[in-house]
Amino acid sequence: MRMQVPFPQFWFYLLLAVFPVVKPQVTSHKPTLCDPTVQQYSGYITVPSGSSVSYYFYWFYESRNDPANDPLTVWLNGGPGCSSMLGLWNEVGPCRTDGSTATYNERGSWNKVSNILFIDQPTNTGFSYAGQDQYSTTGSGAPFYQAIQRFLKYYPKYQKNPFRLFGESYAGHYVPYFAYYIFYQNKNLPSGNVPVNLVSIGIGNGITDYLQQIQYMEPMACNSSYGSVLSAADCKKMRDNTPTCLSMISKCRSTGANADCVSATSWCMTNVQMIYKNSKRSIYDIRTSSDPPENYVTYLNKPEVQKAIGATPMTFQACSSGVNSRFSQTGDFSRNFAPSVAYLLNNGVKALIYAGDADYYCNWMSNLAWTDQLNYPLSNNYSSRPLLPWNVDGKEVGQFKQGGNLTFVRIYAAGHDSAYFQPEVSLSMFNTTIHDLAF
Template sequence: MKTSLSKKKKYSGYITVPSGSSASYYFYWFFESRNDPANDPLTVWLNGGPGCSSMNGLWNEIGPCRTDGSSATYNERGSWNKVSNLLFIDQPTNTGFSYGGPHQYSTASCAPLFYKAIQQFLKSFPKYQTNGFRLFGESYAGHYVPAFADYIFSQNKNLASGNIHINLVSIGIGNGITDAQVQMQYMEPMACNSSYGSVLSAADCKTMRDNTPTCVSMIGKCLSTGTDADCIAATSWCQKNVQLIYRNSKRSLYDIRTSVDPPEYFVTYLNKPDVQKAIGATPTKFQSCSSTVIVEFGQTGDFVRNFAPMVADLLNNGVKVIIYAGDADYYCNWMSNLAWTEQLDYPLSSDYRSRTLLPWHMDGKEVGQFKQGGNLTFVRIYQAGHESAYYQPEVSLSMFNTTIHDLVD
């Protein structure tokens, strides 16, 4: 399983994940904390898609490495392994360097395999078995993180013989899609009335507004019946008639300020044969996102299924939750993420809902806003797109590293 890249510092390779008569082989890359690895938390990072490699988070956002496509350099500004052990995993199968079977078609079906992968990792690296476990991710990980964390919690309550109790303490979701029924209602406000100004014509804005109630109703039917057919229909209609009207703006889905997405130099770098050999990856054509996985998840209407109740369940059981968002992202925008958190039902939800957004300062400068109630925190990061840590690395690291009370000057 282990391929050491630097003694006792970082490892990469494959985790064998059994499933019935076959197995999946999940690629992982692990970095020890540069602070106090024996006591610092173990943070697992997942990118979304579905089918997008967590190497994106490693190379473009929170990992210790950066690349221009030809060589690797150190991320001085914002690597989260300054304060935490970091584990990046490509899942489900056919994502990034991961391969094998069976294929997965929904978030729910991925949860048991992810749990097995973490069990395998902790058995191979026993020194981290008692560290605080933090599960973070972005975008479609707004599905993954709640579902996987809730599954871990349920397994902890009825721990099977031979399994390790996972010390789950917190989860984090950045610019996520978690409750589509609520979040679809904020596509038009973000495109037409954000702090960056409208990027659509008045006619397009009106069309989005007029179509939103039908979209919300169709998602409601999906959530009520639970059938793949109803959820597929809602996904298709909402994307065509509400969400993707935004494409008329010619702006990036992930940064309303521009038409350009962040470069993916890491794809070129990870396709180098010598790099693949060094990290223990099976030689392959590495892709940032898998169209195969996206299509497979589309066959169950997974996109519009609601994972907010799992967040509430975790909050009810003492798990800390942080929902954060770069405020220039359209696709999983900050307005929509704030909105679904305000509709959660948990013991201290009324306290959370009663709070207003307060300025968040770092080094004397206002860099965003936050609100907190009980174990739930929401953070808006100014001047950041979908991959907030790419745009604001120091701010992202500060958010990750501090308690919410430390965000106030």
């Protein structure tokens, strides 16, 4: 028996077939959470995703200082598969919460000196959804670029602002490649696109060059300024296993084969990096066994909050295991994005690499090491310089070195999410590099 469609519905479905409902490229809500003194926008950016589309969630705050001229900073968290709401609510953004109410991050919000845009990517991270799954950093570059293009076209008053791409942890992969992709598109600007005024990148406690960085897991666990947290036997095992690990990562980079990169990542994680778990300490803070609270997850699961920010109703999760698993299938973790940083530096884009010095997982020693190994024409202006004390308000709060468009900062007494532990210091660092001042 054929389905009978009532007459009014027949015309509705006929019109829908002829004129399908297409979501706008950008939806815009104007929440007033955390900082009602500035203009906010939030919602979704529709981006191409294979044969379909993805909906990338964004939340933007204008600068409290001079929004017409201050930089437009884009912030990305890592994972892969972790929402940039972590950065907004626990780190560099205007928000803090106990899970019930939202307050302004008076001690360290970067919107005091910059416009700041938080984006959940790749697809199915945080509030973002739908579309074709992504399996690699390079595969995520084009959709991210489209998201930036559509944001700038929808909000054209920010097109001329200096553009700064910052992120943390696995964004040590994202930021270099996405910035490189933006730079390349600027040089070969597709018809209808707007140039992105890219001036600098920033990576906090990032994983960028695994081959260099894995060599500093044992020194951080066994010989940091916080003392050893492992037994002598575990330290020896890490040292003994590191050469095999390096050989496997080198093979991954030589062949480029997914299978080789998956094997390298798995073996190195098990036999070098995660021996650290025997310490019973947090991988993100060698000083403790606990991690910062995620009260923002509770808050963002409130229906009234999701409605206020224009988020599609869902169970919000800080990180997606599915996205992480898909990236693991291509061995993306072991792939090297330091050359993208070198390329950007050589073309006048400045870079800030910073790290809280209590983080084990993406520790400061390893980040200093890969930056010292960068190969680009101005590299000797950086690598030959020593670490110097960094002072804020007359107090030594870390160390730094600077040269050849590159700055490295070690932040004392801070874990993986350095701005959570040292908000004023983090803001001072960010503000200093905005104005291109020497430390």
